[in-house]
Amino acid sequence: MLERPTPRARAPLPAGLVDRWERTLPDGRPQMIEVTAGGLWRTFSRYLPVVFEGGGAAMVWGPERYTRLLGAGETVLGVWAEDMSGADYYFRTNGSFTYAEPGEIDLFGIFELDGAAMRTGETRATVTVDGAELVFDVVYGGVFRYAFTLAGDTLTIADGGDPFTRVTAPLDVAAPVGQAGPMLIYKIFRAPEWAELRRNRTTAGAPIDVADGYVHFSTAAQAGETAAKYFADVDDLFLVAVDADALGDDLRWEPSRGGALFPHLYREMRIEDVHWAQPLPIVDGVHQFPAGAGFA
Secondary structure, three states: OOOOOOOOOEOOOOOOOOOEOOOEEOOOOEEEEEEOOOOOOOOOOOOOOEEEEEEOOEEOOOOOOEEEEEEOOOOEEEEEEOOOOOOOEEEOOOOOOEEOOOOOOOOEEEEEEEOOEEEEEEEEEEEEEEEOOOEEEEEOOEEEEEEEEEOOOOEEOOOOOOOOOEEOOOOOOOOOOOOOOOOOOEEEEEHHHHHHHHHHOOOOHHHHHHHOOOEEEOOHHHHHHHHHHOOOOOOOEEEEEEEEHHHHEEEEEEHHHHOEEEEEEOEEEEEEHHHEEEEEEOOEEEOOOOOOEEEO
């Protein structure tokens, strides 16, 4: 068995940093961000009105119109295609969403409703602490470092902008869609396999999945060993998260490596199963999993 290199140590986020923050940008626009306990950095859009057409067959959200691909009724829940760009939005019952545009890296995050208006909080980076610096590993690529100070309800980041002020009242208290985190399991795809799923909407998985008759998944605690064992020195990978509970009886937990229980999906994997997806780079022989979220 291949030995997995020891990942670089990550300092825990300061407890006071995990919250929502706001400031005014130089052009006068408000900016709202959120730092989660799992180390995700989200940026929020403003609330835009939502109007349904044809009993929920189409939706106008702000200036854009969307056509429903999956789901029914006058609710944002389901899969929508933006008419102008062709981008797909998948809004789930747990308050999460995925945004996929052809040729671009998928974005994911949460959405919040306030009456007949909706906004999104897109996950733009994972954030860790290195001494007196915040280190941003950006979803679109690149790592950026900024000195920061945290004093009470003020967060100052040396990025040329004004300090952030803590949002003292929760901004999602009126959201009728809950944000309880799902139990996520993970599939590692090579880039052509991920592209095939996006193109065909379903996949039987990698050759090993086809041979075994089910799609192999791993928990967060198991994913690192899976990557080291089966994808050592393989670049151009994607880490795909799936809500285990949403798979129902098609998902079985069965003994595998060392007798540990692993999640196996006894049907084809569908694009609608995907909770989020992001590149899984490898640096110095170590796969770089997202900060937090239980990855070993």
